[in-house]
Amino acid sequence: MKTRLITTMMLLGTVLATLGDAAESAATKRVALVFDDGPRPADAEPLLTLLAKEKVHVTFSLVGDRVDESAATAKAIAAAGHEIANHSQTHSHPRDLDDVALEREVAGAQEKIRAAVAVVPRWYWPPFLEEDERLRAAVARARLKIYTPRHLVISMDYDRTVPAAEILRRATTDVRDGTVILFHEWRKETREQLPAILAALRRQQCEFHTFSGLDAALPGAAGTPAAAGGK
Numbered sequence: 001m002k003t004r005l006i007t008t009m010m011l012l013g014t015v016l017a018t019l020g021d022a023a024e025s026a027a028t029k030r031v032a033l034v035f036d037d038g039p040r041p042a043d044a045e046p047l048l049t050l051l052a053k054e055k056v057h058v059t060f061s062l063v064g065d066r067v068d069e070s071a072a073t074a075k076a077i078a079a080a081g082h083e084i085a086n087h088s089q090t091h092s093h094p095r096d097l098d099d100v101a102l103e104r105e106v107a108g109a110q111e112k113i114r115a116a117v118a119v120v121p122r123w124y125w126p127p128f129l130e131e132d133e134r135l136r137a138a139v140a141r142a143r144l145k146i147y148t149p150r151h152l153v154i155s156m157d158y159d160r161t162v163p164a165a166e167i168l169r170r171a172t173t174d175v176r177d178g179t180v181i182l183f184h185e186w187r188k189e190t191r192e193q194l195p196a197i198l199a200a201l202r203r204q205q206c207e208f209h210t211f212s213g214l215d216a217a218l219p220g221a222a223g224t225p226a227a228a229g230g231k
């Protein structure tokens, strides 16, 4: 009798634990913040300080030309535990480049980042979020993958006419499990709004990941094409 009671309680415990997990995973949203177009020391350094204070790791999508200019900043980003993605060598539109230039844009930036930072990016994050067959082939040849978010929220901070309050509103609206939220390292207003953005996202039960962290948490992401309009 006692054994049966214990068995029943154990079963009940398992059911409750399962329900608890389901409730928690339904409420928690795993998101990734990405900061494009760096590194620039004057922008990256205060951003790194802020992210360290907030205990949040993000993805910095770096441009090869800027890594050439500011290798120490690129290293500091990696040393702080953030992920580095390859955001091309010169931030050009792929359609404006011939095959040789496109190859250099992808593989060249990969080599620059590897040499400067001693990390090998896993992900290519296309400038302007533009991709086509030719770019996909160049990315594959460089042993990279284009990071394809399940869902993308664009803060619009690349548009200088979009005010700080609107960046905050956009960055915290329609955020779902698996969302990537796109920002730019150089936008001062984004940095100023970041504590408010993170607080609002935490109130929405968001949990912050890098691209690789999000990819591990949500394996086999459906892979909807990235929406146009980013920079």
Ligand SMILES: [Zn+2]
Pocket (backbone or CB within 6 Å): 036, 037, 087, 091, 127, 128, 231
């Ligand atoms: Zn960009």
